[in-house]
Amino acid sequence: MKETPFHPRTSELLDSYDWNEWSGWLAANSYELDHSHEYLAIRTSCGVFDTSPLYKYIIHGPDALKLMNRVVTQDVSKYGVGKSMYTPWCDDNGKIIDDGIVARVDEQFFRMTAAEPTLFWLEDNATNLNVTIEDITEAYGIMAMQGPYSRDILNRLTKTDAQGLNYFGLMDIKIAGIPITLSRTGYTGDLGYELWVKADKAVALWDAVFEAGEDYRIRPFGDYALDIARIEAGLLLIDADFHSSKKVMYEHEKTTPLELGLGWTVKLKKDYFVGQKALIEDKKNGLKWKTIGLEIDLKSLEAIYAKYNMPLYLPYQSWTEAVPVYSHGKQIGKATSGTWSPMLKKYIAIARIKPKYASIGNQVEMEVTINAERHNARAKVVKTPFFNPSRKTN
Amino acid sequence: MEINGDKLVDQKIKAKKDVVIIGGGVNGLVAAAYLAKAGRKVILLEKKGRLGGIAVTEEFFPGYKFSSLADGAGYLSPTVASDLKLSQHGLEIVPVDPIVYSLQPDGRNLMISGDVSATSKEISKFSEADAKAYPRFLDLLGKLSTLAESMLYLTPPDLPEFGFKDGIDLLPLLKPVWKVGRKDIMQVVRILPMPVSDILNEWFESDEVKGAISASALINNSFGPQEAGSGYNFLYNWAGSNNGHFRSSGNVLGGMGALSNALANAAKSLGVEIKLNTFVEKIVFDNYVASGVETNNGDHYSAKTIVSSANMNTTFINLLDPYYLDQMFIKHLKNIKYRGTTARIHFVLRELPSFRGVNGNAHKLLSGHIQISPTMTYLQKAYDPIKYGRYSANPYLDIFIPTISDPSMSSDESHLMSVTVKFMPYHLREGDWKSLRDDLAKLVINKIGEYAPGFEKLIKHQKVITPLDLEQDYDLPEGNYVHGEMSLAQFMWMRPIPGHAQYRSPVKNLYLCGAATHPGGGITGINGKNAAREILKD
Structure with missing residues (x-):
């Protein structure tokens, strides 16, 4: 297993010894035995997450914009230098392959992150294009600073004011003399930043950030806390809420960005992108699925547990194994990830259901299994993000 | 406006x-x-x-016209x-016979002609058993090739989206399938993916005989006789042949x-x-x-x-x-997959070369395809180096002397000779075809010289076409004659x-x-x- 550039620090702090494998890298599940402090750091102070295992690419050259626009569903030409965007990308049939962040570092220079290896996909799409594609995954570390005080901590570190950096903006700064590319992005739905650093300077950056954040009780967080935060934020996770069309065997396992509620990222009117034709057709014919939020009715759930003389059980750790969703006993879709939201004090889930049941406020049921016996708990369709603080974008 | x-x-x-x-x-x-x-x-x-x-016919040297890339229109x-x-x-296509004149280093050359019993007699120089097997071989494979022939005119089905329309498209196959019969259809299914060496080994024992017969399966491809797909090409050539034999013959006047x-x-x-x-x-x-x-x-x-x-x-x-x-x-x-492995060399010769074993009657014996493919083992060894990005030091040469059946190609007494050279891979591990042009010519001249002593002295002009030239001058990707290798993975509904x-x-x-x-x-x-x-x- 590979060790990220921050490993000398993350491994020191990992009291739980609870590692998982992320794209071949060691990644922390939670630093303490319980993840709740880490979650609270994200929502009340500042948590630090090691995002280094993401696949990272740079794409540059005269046709770089053209390539990006062919590959992703967003209209990249609408984003100027110093802007980044969230975007999915699809196969020819409009089925989602992966999603990530594309950043326009310069007119003809882009940076891209992906959950899955994407080099060949980029190269295959670059036929006849004058463009250079490089995999820089191992050359850089990424540190995500997420939480309401992340900006204050950054301001302690850099004379260049991060205050002015807009949501999804991008700037080059120096922290403790280390060149950093700072972007106002993250996967928690909170105020937050991501810091790209050359691998050999990663530890020095970590030390500087933790020193500056000490007064704020800055702490590292792992996957468990992250997953709760991202569900609250209504952000989708690959291999949970959707699967890469390149990795699955069967058609029914594939889905489109439109069905995933990512229509806002799909610019059907732009010149061309892979999957455009199919998605235009899909939209015309009406979507088969819609992705929505569910709020599970706690009284209903409590009543089910009561049948077993059990107290109400809530998922303090998120789950990502799909469960059926019903309407009046008839299955209408599935919930793909869910969690107890400590901030909202609600049991929430992300679900993909038939469009006619997807209107806000609609009552449905979600399957709950107790002692291998199946029950349906009441739930209602709600808007996502479940949790959306104004500080995220302000 | x-x-x-x-x-x-x-x-x-x-x-x-x-x-x-x-x-x-x-x-x-x-x-x-x-x-x-x-x-x-x-x-x-x-x-x-x-x-x-x-x-295409090109006048590479004033007064001498060549079929630049391919011979005959058989x-x-x-x-x-x-x-x-x-x-x-x-x-005007003039028939030429023999179909194949396979040179042997010792001059014990093998002539395969349209006359089956004459060919059997020739084969008996190498093996009595093979001579007996030859007519039966022609009979069965000839029958199977008629089925292959009817496949040539089909629109391949759209797999895996096979529908009613595709079924209709396949109807023309019914009659030939019926005619060939169920048992022999199984033979076709069996033969198609086989290497030509396996097919021939089931019929013949003489390596020389097999060398003469198997060579035609290799002409448009990048594989040797022991490679899968060579059997399919063998049958394909048979199916398209104009003389009912495994290799076509004939010369286009002009x-x-x-x-x-x-x-x-x-x-x-x-x-x-x-x-x-x-x-x-x-x-x-x-x-x-x-x-x-x-x-x-x-x-x-x-x-x-x-x-x-x-x-x-x-x-x-x-x-x-x-x-x-x-x-x-x-x-x-x-x-x-393109992977061209063919080069061409054209010669203007003062007179016909004296191939060993050709004593008199040269105009007859040398009028068809002259092969330097003495054995099937030789062919396989000619192929082997290309697996490692090297060209063949002992190539399979397919020689045609058009001036025997069509003297109008030459403005004087000179004879013209066109040679298809296998295996010369487009992709070389070392060196490039720009600098190897002379080496290639020398290699071919020496090889022909082994069979026709004094050959080099006959040469008035020579024109070398490397795999790179094929791509640059004739728009053939990677020097592949047929716009994509004729391999099993690139035929019928995959082509x-x-x-x-x-x-x-x-x-x-x-x-x-x-x-x-x-x-x-x-x-x-x-x-x-x-x-x-x-x-x-x-």
């Missing part, structure tokens, strides 16, 4: 036709002729100053020839260019307009619908139907903008690429008719015929 207030959008619109054909190779001409015959208004645009693609479809009345339009001229004449007589020196630079298309072509001087030809006889790379990467094509299509396009084997492209109104399509290469004209049939259906 405005006329009656209407803007004349494009002053350079040259023509509005039903059909624009890109490329005047054999299949382009055939498709043009068939479409014109069906009443379509057809214009054919050829970038060079001559027609024919690889079926695989030309008889149906195409008669449908288009090619003999009326000047095509060289291969005469075939192209006859096709052009036929096409013109049916109303096809042919424009030479017209370089199509792009196929105009929008939203997966093609509407015309543009030439490099800005002329625009609009048409309801665009047919490309060019290779797949030219059509989809150079003429179309691949930016707007499906990713999977591009992936398949890039997966096409040129899976899902697009029905002569239609992913761009509406754009069709394919070149050697990249089913049934493949060999200057058969069948691709053009089949493509025209599909175009007329739509």
